[in-house]
Amino acid sequence: MVLAAPAVLGLAFLVLPLVGLLVRAPWATLPQRLVAPGVGQALRLSLVCATSATAISLLLGVPLAWLLARTALPGRRVVRALVTVPLVLPPVVGGVALLLAFGRRGVIGQYLDAAFGVSLPFTTAGVVVAEAFVAMPFLVIAVEGALRGADPRYEEAAATLGASRWLTFRRVTLPAVAPGIAAGTVLCWARALGEFGATITFAGNFPGTTQTMPLAVYLALETDPDSAAVLSLMLLTVSVVILVSLRERWIGASA
Amino acid sequence: MSRTWRPLAALAAAVLALAGCGGGPAGPSNSGSGAVTGDVTVFAAASLTESFTELGRRFEAAHPGTSVKFNFGGSSALAQQINNGAPADVFASASPTNMKQVRDAGGVGGQPVTFARNTLQIAVARGDPKHIASLADLTRPDVRLALCAEQVPCGAAAKQAFQAANVTPKPVTLEQDVKATLTKVQLGEVDAALVYRTDVAATKGKVDGVDFAEAAKAVNDYPIATLARAPHAAAARAFVDYVLSPQGREVLGRAGFGAP
Amino acid sequence: MTSTAPAGAGIRQGNAMSLHADLDVRRGARFRLRTRFDLEPGRTLALLGPNGAGKSTALRALAGLQPLAAGRIRLGDRVLDAPEDRTFVRPEHRSVGVVFQDYLLFGHLSVLDNVAFGLRARGVPRRTAQRRARDWLRRVGLADHDRRRPRSLSGGQAQRVALARALATEPALLLLDEPLAALDAGTRVHIRSELRRHLGDYPGACVLVTHDPLDAMVLADELLVVENGEVVQQGRPADIARHPRTDYVATLVGLNVYRGRAEGTLVDLVGGGTLTTAEPAHGEVFVAFPPTAVSLHAGRPDGSPRNTWPVTVAGVEQHAHTVRVRLAGTPDVLADVTPAAVAELDLTEGNALWAAVKATETHTYPA
Numbered sequence: 001m002v003l004a005a006p007a008v009l010g011l012a013f014l015v016l017p018l019v020g021l022l023v024r025a026p027w028a029t030l031p032q033r034l035v036a037p038g039v040g041q042a043l044r045l046s047l048v049c050a051t052s053a054t055a056i057s058l059l060l061g062v063p064l065a066w067l068l069a070r071t072a073l074p075g076r077r078v079v080r081a082l083v084t085v086p087l088v089l090p091p092v093v094g095g096v097a098l099l100l101a102f103g104r105r106g107v108i109g110q111y112l113d114a115a116f117g118v119s120l121p122f123t124t125a126g127v128v129v130a131e132a133f134v135a136m137p138f139l140v141i142a143v144e145g146a147l148r149g150a151d152p153r154y155e156e157a158a159a160t161l162g163a164s165r166w167l168t169f170r171r172v173t174l175p176a177v178a179p180g181i182a183a184g185t186v187l188c189w190a191r192a193l194g195e196f197g198a199t200i201t202f203a204g205n206f207p208g209t210t211q212t213m214p215l216a217v218y219l220a221l222e223t224d225p226d227s228a229a230v231l232s233l234m235l236l237t238v239s240v241v242i243l244v245s246l247r248e249r250w251i252g253a254s255a
Numbered sequence: 256m257s258r259t260w261r262p263l264a265a266l267a268a269a270v271l272a273l274a275g276c277g278g279g280p281a282g283p284s285n286s287g288s289g290a291v292t293g294d295v296t297v298f299a300a301a302s303l304t305e306s307f308t309e310l311g312r313r314f315e316a317a318h319p320g321t322s323v324k325f326n327f328g329g330s331s332a333l334a335q336q337i338n339n340g341a342p343a344d345v346f347a348s349a350s351p352t353n354m355k356q357v358r359d360a361g362g363v364g365g366q367p368v369t370f371a372r373n374t375l376q377i378a379v380a381r382g383d384p385k386h387i388a389s390l391a392d393l394t395r396p397d398v399r400l401a402l403c404a405e406q407v408p409c410g411a412a413a414k415q416a417f418q419a420a421n422v423t424p425k426p427v428t429l430e431q432d433v434k435a436t437l438t439k440v441q442l443g444e445v446d447a448a449l450v451y452r453t454d455v456a457a458t459k460g461k462v463d464g465v466d467f468a469e470a471a472k473a474v475n476d477y478p479i480a481t482l483a484r485a486p487h488a489a490a491a492r493a494f495v496d497y498v499l500s501p502q503g504r505e506v507l508g509r510a511g512f513g514a515p
Numbered sequence: 516m517t518s519t520a521p522a523g524a525g526i527r528q529g530n531a532m533s534l535h536a537d538l539d540v541r542r543g544a545r546f547r548l549r550t551r552f553d554l555e556p557g558r559t560l561a562l563l564g565p566n567g568a569g570k571s572t573a574l575r576a577l578a579g580l581q582p583l584a585a586g587r588i589r590l591g592d593r594v595l596d597a598p599e600d601r602t603f604v605r606p607e608h609r610s611v612g613v614v615f616q617d618y619l620l621f622g623h624l625s626v627l628d629n630v631a632f633g634l635r636a637r638g639v640p641r642r643t644a645q646r647r648a649r650d651w652l653r654r655v656g657l658a659d660h661d662r663r664r665p666r667s668l669s670g671g672q673a674q675r676v677a678l679a680r681a682l683a684t685e686p687a688l689l690l691l692d693e694p695l696a697a698l699d700a701g702t703r704v705h706i707r708s709e710l711r712r713h714l715g716d717y718p719g720a721c722v723l724v725t726h727d728p729l730d731a732m733v734l735a736d737e738l739l740v741v742e743n744g745e746v747v748q749q750g751r752p753a754d755i756a757r758h759p760r761t762d763y764v765a766t767l768v769g770l771n772v773y774r775g776r777a778e779g780t781l782v783d784l785v786g787g788g789t790l791t792t793a794e795p796a797h798g799e800v801f802v803a804f805p806p807t808a809v810s811l812h813a814g815r816p817d818g819s820p821r822n823t824w825p826v827t828v829a830g831v832e833q834h835a836h837t838v839r840v841r842l843a844g845t846p847d848v849l850a851d852v853t854p855a856a857v858a859e860l861d862l863t864e865g866n867a868l869w870a871a872v873k874a875t876e877t878h879t880y881p882a
Contacts, residue, residue: 161632
């Protein structure tokens, strides 16, 4: 009872802007705006990039979370603080930082460019890198939390049964923290999908290669706020549909 | 129940107090008689950052008792903020289009006046290592080009210039604003970008500006106007007058702006 | 699969190995336990002591979950841990099976996959592993539970699955950490006798950690009593109960335990004699009662629900607060009496007395 009032206020606070978007959306011209050239392209690019960034985050982030949660890594506090840096960094600054690291003249980028002729800025790969940079901490933190909550003695039990560390990780640790990984993955994907600042700064904006939905929305706002509202609604709808259907699946699988 | 509400009420009171501090009228200013005093809030295009900051300092010195506050940003974003009720006294836009948006919404007080002109330059790395001398050079395959997105004024101007030169550019990126475009040159991510002369000047030599003939076909007019709902109308008029005065022209000219 | 030759080799023929343990384990700065023992295959040793005495730490060292601070662990002719020689075999490479106190069954795997886990980890093909796992489930009486999830099992069932999982790899050394502590009293009695049967069939060495003297007396062939980080007494359970070296051991291990055949409340003891119990039972049982439940009398005492029988004093051990009297008779019995009673009863060796135990003070457990 004591919690009900602030809970309702909190929900209203989160939902009202969405209501504003729905109320003010130009419903009359919506269909023609949806099929406008470039909209599908931006949406597809957004989904592809957010999914790729999430895949990379899983591949690198889960082992990183394991390292933070399960090993006596020297300077672990510092490492954990470093992992959360992209969370506090304004995304635009993150984008500049990425340029300074992986740009054509960047600390690492100059060698990539010289040795392989690879240059990340202004490429779709660059979008994925920017999104992964901003979104991976969400995954790492969620998974690390899950790992800390999981009883490490199950891993010991697996070891006494003859399981190598890798087998233990795959067959015991991962299944135990699967809900945490799922939650982290959703957070990571959602954050990557909405990513704007780091993407436009690091990867630039070009339709078809680097212009994701948030970038398209931002530029539409410059000239045609109605279009921006439509694009935002579309991004919102697609992401909600995907998340809800995935959730159904997970719940269905665990029941 | 009452235990729940007490902290909430305290929070609400604190929020209201803060709002009161920020939004309240700051002294007598609307009198319109004699000396001008009070705060002037100026919404100005991002490309005016350096020159208007300087102008604001001089205005305050010339009118003791006044204080000029700036909100620099993209002209279209500023126009939207004004149309959504932001408390501004003056709007200085980088394009007539955005001024028109405010005017159409009934937000402009007087007649907008063009106070400055800006022309494009090709921004290149210092020393122009790629030997870029014309718009046509920008289409060379070894030149990586950044432009502003068409939706923002510098992008619209660039489009006009390329059309005048009958050249089709192949940019790698269409940036959100002119500063972001210029940053890409400064960081070496692109070899060239089309930006305003004033922006090149503002880097103080970090990038070089290359003039090109078609720049004259894409001149950007900067209109300024006091706003209809200006909280401090008198001070607002005084500031606009100052921008249009010879002293104002001089500051703008040094920043690279052309006279209207 | 990650097949490990050393461990895999130990599966079939390797579990008749003796254990040599010279343990010095530490936890944190304050806690330390030192103990030393040898254990032949087929024998069970119990580490008995109060909670927090470091028994579990010793078990962890044997399993390889914690390295020794000093000492040596050898299983057969293979050294598993010897800090001096910088030898340490990781747990997954030891031929050891562990039943943890709260079992630690993998919640996301079926009962069958839990039992097959060790075999799979050691590279046994899936079908073979499952067949052998099913075999083990049958041996612990859970053949029809193979598809269940561990969380749907009762405590006793979970304990049996944990035992099957530990035994499925046929380890040379079986470690049981408070195997009955998590069970309620009723289940415990039943599982204890079952565990005793499985330990009887198990050909390897087994180390058991418990704080419950009855578990130790019933399950172990050898007993190590731990107090304050040191082993205070070591030997056969019956010997230790008869000759406790300290008060602590006396109170801890002082238990009269008999095997016999129950017919209602009457139990015919294996070594001769009959006891009347409060709890009716049928078949093979243990009857137990503490030495404090035994009263000694100069003449035959009166009163009905009592077991009374003539005994002669075989020895007297003086402790700080009590005196433990060893008495010969049918059956032999231990009694704790106050120092005052010693003088009163004339407890000199060879003196004839009557022992009496109330039926309500006895406990009966199926054997």
